[in-house]
Amino acid sequence: MTQRRAALVTGAATGIGRSVALALARVGYDVAVNYSSSGAAARDTAAAVGELGAKALLVQCDVSDEAGVRAMLAQVGEAFGRLDALVNNAGTTARWKPRDLESLSLEEWDRVFAVNVRGLFQVTRAALPLLREGIDPCIVNTASIVGLRPGPQPLPYAASKAAVVNLTRTLAWNLGPEIRVNAVAPGWMEGDWMKRMLKDKYEELMGKRARATPLRRCVTAEDVAETVLSLIQANRFVTGEVIVVDGGYASST
Numbered sequence: 154m155t156q157r158r159a160a161l162v163t164g165a166a167t168g169i170g171r172s173v174a175l176a177l178a179r180v181g182y183d184v185a186v187n188y189s190s191s192g193a194a195a196r197d198t199a200a201a202v203g204e205l206g207a208k209a210l211l212v213q214c215d216v217s218d219e220a221g222v223r224a225m226l227a228q229v230g231e232a233f234g235r236l237d238a239l240v241n242n243a244g245t246t247a248r249w250k251p252r253d254l255e256s257l258s259l260e261e262w263d264r265v266f267a268v269n270v271r272g273l274f275q276v277t278r279a280a281l282p283l284l285r286e287g288i289d290p291c292i293v294n295t296a297s298i299v300g301l302r303p304g305p306q307p308l309p310y311a312a313s314k315a316a317v318v319n320l321t322r323t324l325a326w327n328l329g330p331e332i333r334v335n336a337v338a339p340g341w342m343e344g345d346w347m348k349r350m351l352k353d354k355y356e357e358l359m360g361k362r363a364r365a366t367p368l369r370r371c372v373t374a375e376d377v378a379e380t381v382l383s384l385i386q387a388n389r390f391v392t393g394e395v396i397v398v399d400g401g402y403a404s405s406t
């Protein structure tokens with residue numbers, strides 16, 4: 154009997170992480186569903202993975218905690234024995250008033266980098282032994298369009314995603330040829346994240362962005378998951394790339 158492939162998705166409770174976990178389950182991957190604080194949503198994601206016929210391992214871990222990360226990967230190893238895919242999706246942001254640098258909390262700045270940058274590195278490093286046991290192992294990181302070009306997002310978030318872009322390319326160089334490393338950079342995405350960012354201007358500004366996008370809508374979590382899945386299952390000679398998923402907006406403005 155052929156062993157099922159296995160994946161770890163960090164930040165898998167909601168949004169992109171949930172959509173990626175479900176997409177992987179649909180094509181035959183067992184999935185470790187990582188979350189930090191959204192327990193109820195993570196349990197729902199794990200249940201949905203199970204309903205698709207896949208094994209779901211629910212693992213709580215703050216990816217900025219090195220000891221917790223090591224313990225998480227030990228659990229994954231016990232459950233699956235290997236990893237064929239790692240999706241570094243866990244992320245956070247900070248509060249700020251656009252163009253007002255004094256409104257930024259340095260504690261929040263440090264927290265954003267601890268999760269978005271150091272956390273990505275810690276999970277990747279701890280996962281390497283399991284990835285090296287996998288078949289055509291691949292890592293996909295969640296970056297952002299604001300890591301490539303200016304935007305209204307908080308400075309630490311944008312700077313951390315620029316660091317994710319650099320880490321993706323640097324890790325690809327360090328881990329090749331055995332392990333491919335790529336990233337996705339979503340544009341303005343429908344859902345709770347942008348609702349929190351845009352508040353009462355969500356409908357107005359998302360509509361304006363959709364009208365300015367060649368494909369005439371904003372990106373969804375499912376769009377991003379489709380691209381992540383493509384990078385994992387196909388594109389065997391692609392590494393160190395950052396794929397923008399924004400319906401063509403960035404290339405047309």
